[in-house]
Amino acid sequence: MSATDLLELFLRFMTLSLMAVGGAITLVPEMHRFVVDERSWLTDYEFTSSIALAQAAPGPNILFVTLIGWNAAGPLGALATTIGIMLPASILALHAHRWANHRAEMPLVRAFRAGMIPITIGLLLATAWVLAEPNLSNPVLMLTSLAVAIITVRTKLNPLWLIAAGGVAGILFGG
Numbered sequence: 001m002s003a004t005d006l007l008e009l010f011l012r013f014m015t016l017s018l019m020a021v022g023g024a025i026t027l028v029p030e031m032h033r034f035v036v037d038e039r040s041w042l043t044d045y046e047f048t049s050s051i052a053l054a055q056a057a058p059g060p061n062i063l064f065v066t067l068i069g070w071n072a073a074g075p076l077g078a079l080a081t082t083i084g085i086m087l088p089a090s091i092l093a094l095h096a097h098r099w100a101n102h103r104a105e106m107p108l109v110r111a112f113r114a115g116m117i118p119i120t121i122g123l124l125l126a127t128a129w130v131l132a133e134p135n136l137s138n139p140v141l142m143l144t145s146l147a148v149a150i151i152t153v154r155t156k157l158n159p160l161w162l163i164a165a166g167g168v169a170g171i172l173f174g175g
Helices: 002-016 024-040 044-056 063-102 107-135 138-153 160-171
Strands: none
Touching: 002 024, 002 063, 024 044, 024 063, 024 107, 044 063, 044 107, 063 107, 107 138, 138 160
16 A cells, blocks of 8 residues: 555545544444445455454454554554544544533533434444445345344343354354
């Protein structure tokens, strides 16, 4: 990857960080569009595997961004994506939090916070679609995903059991 490509990766992730309503995971569809569809730096499989591996590993939820950068461009790619996603969002969040806390009772602040809930849910659903799309042709994996979603909503079962079940289904029935 050239220096220009690394700069583009860094700048794209900086821009994305300002849209991270609900966390970086909500940006997965746009990350996918950029690194897989537009630039072909990763395949669908590599992209999805990066997220799965990072989510299974202990540590911060945002590790998948670093892994996407690493798989696209090695250590410099990991650095570009991590700093790009963290820096602007952290600075903005700090200042916005301070401002909103001093004005929590203003109707505008309350309306903004209430309006962000459906946006976050929509972004999470878009993320779920992008991650599930490569397996749409596999009915066993789709049924497993549906079952996990229902069990998650309706029970208090430890998610580790569901992750294990998904892993077994992937091993047995995945491509």
